[in-house]
Structure formats: C-alpha cells, structure tokens
Amino acid sequence: MLTVGAIVLGVADVPRAVRFWQEALGYRTHGTGFGGAATILVPVDGTGTPIALQRNETPPQDHPRIHLDLHVADLAAMHAETDRLVSLGASRVDWDSYPADPDFVVLADPDGNRFCVVDLGHVPI
Template structure:
C-alpha cells in the first residue's frame, strides 16, 4: 500500500513561493532550499509535505488539482483570507462559484489556485 508523501506545486520562483507557503502554513524547509526545489514540512512535525519545484508551465485557469485550506467557520475564513492576501495571495475572479459557496478561490504569488473553505458552512 502506498501513501501520499508530498503534494507538489510547480512555481516560477521557488524562493518567493517558499516564503509565501512557509508563512501561509507555518511550514519549514525539510532540508536546505535549492534554487529549483524545496520540500516544506509542518513545523510541528506531522502532516502533509508541500514540495515546490521550478516549472515553466503556465498556470491553469481551471486547474485539475489544487489545495483546499480549511477554516473553522466564516469568521476564521475571512481572517485567513485577509492574512493570506497580506502575504501576497490574490483573489481570483472565479467563474464557477455555486450559489452560497463555502469556499473562496485565491492564487498564490505564482498564480496557483487554492481554496479557503469554511468547514462550518451548511
């Protein structure tokens, strides 16, 4: 049986992406960061790894894979969105929101889409 060891994101600037995701998630580099690759791990020691690799592939407007970041409720979601935007995330003009969504789509500094989910939403 295999397990997921790491989620990998392609980025155009590894140091910039690492700085954003370190602050966003409270992660630290597993080993010394290289110009084209870094693996970030939870500072607390357990959880999903996030690997960032140099990529020249353009960002997909509607990516097939993305990260979902969970917030406890609507107030926590709003606070996290504000914090993430202050770190360099951007709101995405998402054309696929359902009525009464429980998520907000953001993009990291490289344009990779991710969602902030209100897990208490009906």
C-alpha cells in the same frame, strides 16, 4: 502500499514560493528535497502533508483539476485567513464557478497556483 509523500507545486520563483507558503501555513523548510528534485516544506510539528516546490515555467491552469483546500473552522476564520493570505502575496481569483451559497474562496499564490480557503462550519441555506 502507496502513500501520498508530498503535494508538488510548480513555481517560477522558488524563494518567493518558499516565503509565501512558510508564512501561509507555518511550515519550515526540510533539510533536503525528496530525491533532491524540489524544495520541501513540512509542518513544524511533523503532522500534515509536505509541500514540494519545484521550479516550473509552465503557466498555471485557470481551472486546475487538482488544487489545495485549506480548511478553517467558520466564516469569520475564512475571511480572516483570506485577508491574511492576500497580505502575504496571494490574490483573489474572479472565479466563474462559485455555487449560489459558496463555502469557499478561491485564491492564487504568487505564482498563480489556485487554492481554496474552505469554511468547514458552513451551513447551506
């Protein structure tokens, strides 16, 4: 049986990515990489999906097929978390594919990897 072991992000600057994602998610560095190939970040309480940060010089995709969705409870939390993430080094993405009534904001981490902050309490208009 297969399970998802980690989400892997390609990054050019591993120490910078470690700082950003630790602050963004409250994760800690795992003692060793899985197979030694990456720096692994894990939730402090042990629940949740690990993130592996692997050195990669390939530029990130503008419209990635796979990305992270970070969930929040409501619109106020979405705005607060977006502002917090930007203060940590994320950038707002001028996303050309927003629907008319979006329930998410597209950001990029300091390496340009796209991710979304999603309002789970969104009620479509």
